[in-house]
Amino acid sequence: MARLPSRRSSRTEIASFLNKSKTIATVRQRQPRLLFAIDATASRQPTWDRASHLQQEMFLATQESTSLCVQLCYYRGFADFHAGPWTTDSRALASQMSKVSCEGGHTQIQRLLRHALAEHGKNRLRAMVFIGDALEENPDSLCQLAGQCGMLQLPLFIFQEGQMRDARDCFTRMARLSKGAWASFDSSSASTLASLLGAVASYASGGVKALERNRTEGAKLLLQQLKD
Known part of the structure; x- marks a missing residue:
């Protein structure tokens, strides 16, 4: 049988604990x-393993900046949309x-953008990356x-795999309206994606x-568009 605490915490100790908890919460909100x-x-399956590996590398690279808090989101299948926990x-x-x-x-890009705007309303996002x-x-x-994102200072960094014309036309407009940036990559330019992710x-x-x-x-390419 577990033993009961030998004494009760004093009001001072409880107040100190609550203040520390508030401080931790405040720090997280400011990250x-x-x-x-x-x-x-499924259309991304042929090059998924390589791109996935580079995306993992970007997450590991963020260790150099321990203050960055990231949420991973993805969509696939029949209305399958996932938003993970915020974490450093x-x-x-x-x-x-x-x-x-x-x-x-x-695709569920509209659902993704609505989610991003909702998260931005709770606690400001510095940016959203979409691949x-x-x-x-x-x-x-x-x-x-995307225009709403721009008005609320939420830039979209859209990295398109391949050169599908309809997607390219829309993605470039979305990036411009949000005051973000667009770039393309393919299986032969994986290093381009790595550079872009590090820049974001x-x-x-x-x-x-x-x-x-x-x-x-990657940084030069993004800066050129951000300053236009």
């Missing part, structure tokens, strides 16, 4: 937050990413939501100044 979203539908544990994020697999289904290759939704509706992590942690210090090709 820069990045929402990281991926399209995990980059290894836990990499582990979450390693468990995601592709399933056939339609996808296609869209099967109304471009006007998506651009309307820098931006989310320290804004444009941190991006200027990054000096990678």
Whole structure:
């Protein structure tokens, strides 16, 4: 049988504990937050393993900036949408990413943007990253939501796998309306994605100044669009 505590905590001790708890909560709220979203539908299966590995590397790279808090989101299958917990544990994020697999289904970008706006309303996001290759939704509706993101200072960094024209036209408009940036990559330019992801992590942690210090090709590409 468990033993009862030998004494009760004093009011001073309880007050001290509550103050510490409030301080921890305040620190978490002030940490820069990045929402990281991926399209995990079947069309991305051919290059999924390589891209997934690079995305895990980005999470591990954020260890250099322990203040960055990240949420992993993805959609796939029949209305399957997942939003993970907010965390600063980059290894836990990499582990979450390693468990995601592709399933056939339609894109859910509108649902993703609404989720991002809701999270931004609770506690400001520095940015949202989206990696996808296609869209099967109304471009006007998506651009309307992207415009709302821009008005609320939530830039979208959209990295498109491949060059599907309809998706490219909509994604570039969304990035511009949100005051973010767009870039493309493919199986032969995996290093481009790695550079872009690292640049966004820098931006989310320290804004444009941190991006200027990054000096990678990915950072230069994002800066060019952010300053237009």
